Amino acid sequence: MRQMSNFNYSTNFQNAVFPNPIFTASGCAGSGKELAQFFPLGEIGAVVTKSIMVKARSGRPTPRMAETPSGMLNSIGLQGPGIDQFIAEDIPFLQKNGARIVVSIAGESVDDYGSLARRLRGVPGLSALEVNISCPNVENRGQVFACDPIASRSVVEVVRRVLGGELPIIVKLSPDVTDIVAIANEVISAGADGLALINTLLGMVIDVDTMRPKLGGKTGGLSGPAIRPVAVRAIYQVHQAFPKIPILGMGGVASGGDALEMVLAGASGISVGTATFGNPNAVIKIRDELANLLIERGFTTFKEAVGFAHRSENAG
């Protein structure tokens, strides 16, 4: 990286500061151990952990994935150990390895989110909480929280109440809504410090040999470069409406150029998910490529570039 020393790559989400803006994406970095095999975890902005629930979960039956053109469907179903084991095992490993930690939480009820926040409040060394609201709300006919403005608001309110001002709250939204700006508005007014955009799109593949849905869970979440234009659009719209709210952008970022698109659209940080499956070192590669592209374009700090596509527009 040229002139890296003069370039200020740091970013922040409220009081959480990160040396660079490239994070893993929730559910795409295992427990951190697996990636630590390929690079030191402290090298990247942060590790966003897989969404953790109150209790252990087996997840959905297999097959859990189907490759699609420039993307993939997954239906993991939030398999995980539950919050207690997560705090006991995963967090200490990440801390010991110098990772900045953003913990993603997921619940089946508003209360679940409250309990998770309560358990995490006292845990030292966390940078922020990512609140994954793309989960079925068992108390409301299984409708996904993120698709319901009222439910989204309730979740954020309870997490905010439990945490006080301690940890920044980044709320992760689903693109599968009619008006993402309206949902963003709800969660911001309920106390979100930042937004994560976007979660996967609901999709399905049918196996033309068995003539049935390919995934055990029938539908799955679409990720990868295929969805990048949808992600860039969502980031652009939300940044336009709420220019002061930091956005963690994601959805198909596989190169520094892809990351730059999102930064220009308004992202203060970038999560890399599916690209890691294709390349274990993707996060590092993207971190370096993005820095070079920004320096080439004459930026001296990362933050100057955030939302630049809006600014140059008003100028030109």
Place this chain on the structure above:
Amino acid sequence: MRQMSNFNYSTNFQNAVFPNPIFTASGCAGSGKELAQFFPLGEIGAVVTKSIMVKARSGRPTPRMAETPSGMLNSIGLQGPGIDQFIAEDIPFLQKNGARIVVSIAGESVDDYGSLARRLRGVPGLSALEVNISCPNVENRGQVFACDPIASRSVVEVVRRVLGGELPIIVKLSPDVTDIVAIANEVISAGADGLALINTLLGMVIDVDTMRPKLGGKTGGLSGPAIRPVAVRAIYQVHQAFPKIPILGMGGVASGGDALEMVLAGASGISVGTATFGNPNAVIKIRDELANLLIERGFTTFKEAVGFAHRSENAG
């Protein structure tokens, strides 16, 4: 094609019968003249014409397209000659060339749709009307009709009233909604005979060199194989909810296998859009490939295969 003679490939949307289920997609076949250069238009199920409006439209500024991973964005902005010239020139050409014709209409107000239906009611030789409701409703702050259940219903009601029972109405829905089944429910109860699923997803690309949105219209519609899993999911969900309503499936179909996925999910017909840009003969290729795949799987009629992924599921 093996045994083509014993295989009944025909399909219908209410009283409109088509010798095979492979159609062009609205806006992806020009006026028909351009494709007639490559194959006789009567060879395919139907030509779906580009959405026509009441008056002539220049469309959006260029650049109007950006290639994306396994897809593309377009922002044509419904450039077209207006209904009068369309009826005077395009329809006669299609009729003379033996094409079955599905006319797509688009309006900026509920009245526009009524006027278009009125102008088309008397035109002989049309098979069906496709009602494109993915247009900004100028009477309602520019919100897209297809994103608003009430506006969608109003459009379909007025078209139904004007047409009486003469022409089948296929209503084309947008995937950019929280609950596509709810919208489908509205338009079906308002009198739709069939549904076209799906229109493009709203997306954006930012040019990392100019650092501004790449398209003249900033946002554009995402089409191509990238969106196929979203289309298959929408078709599956809507067919599950309304098994008797025929669906014209589309979104990234580029091969017979892709078409088969949609048929198994519940499509009674398939429109091919973006694939034609990559291959002028795509519609013919897909028609032949799908027939072969169905015959290989032991189907003797096309209709047996429609929605088969739901049936085999209940069986298995």
Place this chain on the structure above:
Amino acid sequence: MKINRRAQQRTVEIVSNKKVGAYHHMIFAVGDMALHALPGNFVAISVGGPGSAMVLRRAFAIYRTHDRGNYGGTLELVVAPHGQGSKWLTALPMHATVDMVGPLGTNFGIPTEPVNALLVGGGYGSAPLFGLAELLKDGGSRVDMVLGASSAGKIYAPLEGKRAVNSMTITTDDGSAGTKGQVVSVLPGLIERHNVDIIYSCGPMAMLAAIQDIAAQTGIIHQCAVEESMACGIGVCMTCVVPLRDEAGVIRMSRSCVDGPVMDGANVLWNSGGKIPAGTYGAPNV
């Protein structure tokens, strides 16, 4: 507004692929597609092979064609390895096959009488001009040529092409070959010196616009081959439009793949600055 009636889709074989400066000169065995191509026409090629994420064809101006030879009819292109599609294409080995649709679009009009023609090419925009030069010379015209590019490696001017014209002027932005500067800087002098009747041009849109300014000042006919982003190349998608005044004086957003790429420079509304020009047929009333 009509697709080239001679267009066909076929699988064609690469019979030569040579690096020349910044470009690849590629020869394809295309059978009788070669018979039908005229200078100014282009072809559209599928890129990336099976499993590619690139869903759209790439357009390339036809450099020249031969009706018969060792490989039957052949068609030649000059391709700049630029992005993913063109890099894939130029990396293909001999005997690889690609799917080609062509010839597409309009061609340069050839005057029925001998004229003094000035041919102006930018970068690979020189490609279609050599075939045009031959036709013009055959018709008894005088042909002078100006080629410009950012640097010497980006001037495509094969020896036999140079020989076939009455004069050849080169300009480069960095002065690494010929006159330092842009092609337009040398045009007024050449127009006057050779008493030019018609300018033919091919290159970036900004260059074409600048040439049209000069042509307008001097009242010279200007036929240019435009290059807009094309999704289909065959007239079905409406992405490739430019504002063009038709015979009746009506401005229409016209498809550069079927109403072009060769257009009368005087009829194009240049510099509409990413807007629909006021007065365009169907423009919003704002």
Place this chain on the structure above:
Amino acid sequence: MKINRRAQQRTVEIVSNKKVGAYHHMIFAVGDMALHALPGNFVAISVGGPGSAMVLRRAFAIYRTHDRGNYGGTLELVVAPHGQGSKWLTALPMHATVDMVGPLGTNFGIPTEPVNALLVGGGYGSAPLFGLAELLKDGGSRVDMVLGASSAGKIYAPLEGKRAVNSMTITTDDGSAGTKGQVVSVLPGLIERHNVDIIYSCGPMAMLAAIQDIAAQTGIIHQCAVEESMACGIGVCMTCVVPLRDEAGVIRMSRSCVDGPVMDGANVLWNSGGKIPAGTYGAPNV
């Protein structure tokens, strides 16, 4: 639950690519990656090249490795050209390079004392068994092998491999080579005849399940290499899980890329029929 500590990512060169029956036998120059591979491990390869629509790696069992030779360390695979990814890979010419991550996953356990081992492979599942056979023979074990496939062309059994085992039995579904039928049909006889202590297997999941039934009946240890759809191959995505009973008896959805591919057949809950088996850790209470 730990990633193979020896895994590395590197660009490797194809130094041989030969069609053998229905498969391609491919050799890659992999440097010291070869030093670290054990029988049962696999590698994950990027497919499709730049601009590919395929975003996921493909996993391939390591057939064998050599530490040093003309090309330094080499690693060999047996690849069936099946779908788009494997067709792309097997079509690559000599000296082409691919991005490889490996060695990944668990390996077959080697008994400390000589045993009577039966190695059972289905289709390309024979690949990892030859390296295993060598190790077992080196340790003084008796090694019998059974290979099955749908037809003769799909049996991968190179001559030197055949020679290295004490006996080789072939079965094909269509009878085009060896015994007509499936591998399981010949197992009981072989187990009895050779007094088998341990079965090693690799092949389709249905075959592995059937072998486990036989192993269970006869109380024989069964180590199998499973093949679940893998998105990442390195343990970060949770797509490749199989229900596996751990030492404490708890059934967990375990990743076949890090807790496998080699697993103890007795601990896998076969035939869970696309469901999460009742009693699995974290299973929904329904």
